[in-house]
Amino acid sequence: MNICLIGDGLISLTLAKTLINNKIKVFMYYKNNKKTPSNNRTIGITSNNLDFFQKEIIKIKKDLFWEINQIEIYSEQNKKEKILNFEEPKKILFSIVKNNDLYDLLNRSLEKNNNLKKTCFMLSIERSGLFFIFIVIYHFLFSQSHLLGLENS
Numbered sequence: 001m002n003i004c005l006i007g008d009g010l011i012s013l014t015l016a017k018t019l020i021n022n023k024i025k026v027f028m029y030y031k032n033n034k035k036t037p038s039n040n041r042t043i044g045i046t047s048n049n050l051d052f053f054q055k056e057i058i059k060i061k062k063d064l065f066w067e068i069n070q071i072e073i074y075s076e077q078n079k080k081e082k083i084l085n086f087e088e089p090k091k092i093l094f095s096i097v098k099n100n101d102l103y104d105l106l107n108r109s110l111e112k113n114n115n116l117k118k119t120c121f122m123l124s125i126e127r128s129g130l131f132f133i134f135i136v137i138y139h140f141l142f143s144q145s146h147l148l149g150l151e152n153s
Helices: 010-021 047-057 099-111 125-143
Strands: 002-006 025-031 042-046 065-068 070-074 082-087 094-098 116-121
Touching (some): 002 010, 010 025, 010 099, 047 094, 094 099
Antiparallel strands (some): 042 094, 065 094, 070 082
């Protein structure tokens, strides 16, 4: 089976890695974005989702995430009043990972894989809308027809 993904963000890379782990060939079309994402951006992952990520997608080294076992939320009007207090000693509630670290980890692991073909495009999706997506999918289906087994259809 072959899958076409549009974009090379964190979600697309995670999906690509998951598909490739399941022996599915992935073609990824992405826009060359010269902007460097913020190094400060993070994502919170519950313990169950982190376990799933570690087992099914990619192993994340312990030094790339911080474990959280207590969360306190305070009232905006009274800074001393706790609205919610999540705390379970000896249990990790969730973990925090830097987006860039996770992106780089996924990207490095996918660069080595022959089941991924990344193609950069220069057109702007914002300017050309759904028509562009149709062209990419059309191009993908017909230029890759021998890979998809469509040459006889």
